[in-house]
Amino acid sequence: MSENRDSVARETVAFMRSSLSRRRILQAAGIGGVAAVAAACGASGDTGSATASTAAAAPDLSDSEKTLQWSNWPGYMDTNDKTGTRPSLDAFIKQSGVNVTYTEDINDNNEFYAKVRTQLEQGQPIDRDIVVLTDWMAALWIESGFVQQLDKSVMPNASSNVIDKLQNVAFDPGRQYSLPWQSGFGLFGWNKSKLKELIGTDTMTSVDQLFNPKLKGRVTVLSEMRDTMGIIMAWQGNDPSNFTEAQFMQAIDALRTQIDNGQIRSVEGNSYMSDMESGNVVAVIGWSGDVIQLGKNFGIALPETGGTLWTDNMMIPALAAHKKNAELIMNYYYDPEVAAQVSAYVQYISPVKGAQEAMKKVDPSLVDNEWIFPTSQTLERTYVFMTLTAEQDVKYQREFQKAIGN
Known part of the structure; x- marks a missing residue:
């Protein structure tokens, strides 16, 4: 990997490499979301140098209203598959x-962001007490003054149990406004038996x-630009953490070719999991926890040229009505045993x-x-996608959306 990578990339990789310890992004909205807004209002898209603006605060009703609203990604909480209950969440309640x-x-x-942007910009509540967003989007919210500063005095676990190198990321020094929920990889997933049937092996290691033409029409890639393009750029011998516009366009050309010739069946978000289960899709660029949750009949691996x-x-959020309640549950999920319980189900990287050590009791396997x-060694084979300026994000998203037919 290049030594000249942006600061957030360096710090994230440093955290992972020192800890040895879902996010699910579906970028189908194209450039109509955060990038266009950031460009229009002159916001910096650089998560490596975000500066927090003061967020509006509402009277905290936590003491009189024992409730909170939490927005998260699908499949990102431990769940009893038979009853549909969420054990760790139920225990907190x-x-x-x-x-x-x-x-x-x-x-x-x-x-x-597009759903709540107008309310945020007009200083109105979004009726949520916790949201879970990816680094680059979290940076924009912090910089724009859309999130409240955390009261660490009521969060002893969160104050002491964040993995060392993730305590002081560039977009939120000292973790004053955010706490990591989970981390993960962009990589390959595949149906083992169908892959062997079609190309003679049940293992996938390369783009x-x-x-392979034998998989024509049975491949899906992510609608998240950063993961799909990151993996393709690495395959082409370029560094997804530090690339030029020409290198990005080289990867766009490769993606467009595979879509136009029918090799790639679809560019999707969450729905790729159901397509894999049905057998319509044999191989994907997907997310680590998603593929693991599909079960033992499916394989998972980082590309030999690198994953994300x-x-x-x-x-x-600003004006959240139950701030203290939100801080209490954030603190609860930074108890190592609770964190292990969540990780055992979602199969993503825990930042706690x-x-x-707690996993020895939860699930020794x-x-x-x-x-x-x-x-x-595994983390050496991954890249954090280069931080983009607002202008770059607009341009690259536009090219990506054009390539996938939007």
């Missing part, structure tokens, strides 16, 4: 007396295999100190799981 309305309504960073790495973050507690 019973323990604290705070009723939690948990909604899986974040399917895309841009899409979610060349993904684009990201983090999603909990934040309390002690979660790996996962203590050395490479996808939850990756080694430094």
